[in-house]
Structure formats: C-alpha cells, structure tokens
Amino acid sequence: MKSPFSxxxxxxxxxxxxxxxxxxxxxxxxxxxxxxxxFTPGEWAAFTRWVRTDDMV
Structure with a gap:
C-alpha cells in the first residue's frame, strides 16, 4: 500500500x-x-501514535 502523501x-x-x-x-x-x-504490532501502534501527536523532535 503506497502512502496517499506520496x-x-x-x-x-x-x-x-x-x-x-x-x-x-x-x-x-x-x-x-x-x-x-x-515493526511488531506494538511498535507500529507506538510509531503511528507518535507521528500523529506532532511530538516529533
């Protein structure tokens, strides 16, 4: 699945x-x-949650 942002x-x-x-x-x-x-399921959930929170450094 290709990102819609690509x-x-x-x-x-x-x-x-x-x-x-x-x-x-x-x-x-x-x-x-x-x-x-x-990514494991837990890692993927944490990664996508991090991306959506705008807490990126």
Missing amino acids: GANGGECVEIAHLSGGRVGVRDSKDRSGPALV
Whole structure:
C-alpha cells in the first residue's frame, strides 16, 4: 500500500505491507529490492501514535 502523501511523480514514496503475525513492513517504493523496516504490532501502534501527536523532535 503506497502512502496517499506520496507524489504521483515518483518522488518521496513510502509503502507499507501487512505481514504475518500482525507485523508491518515499511520500505522506499523507489528501491523495492532495498531494505525494509519491520515493526511488531506494538511498535507500529507506538510509531503511528507518535507521528500523529506532532511530538516529533
């Protein structure tokens, strides 16, 4: 699933994938064979909560 905030021109793109065990994978859509971050369900919940709170440093 590509972020709705990613531009249509192939610019800054982020994709997420729902994996087994409730894990979530995140990668750069321009580098599909490159590395991915994999979050546990708790880590993903904490990360998305942090992003939405505007408490980013």
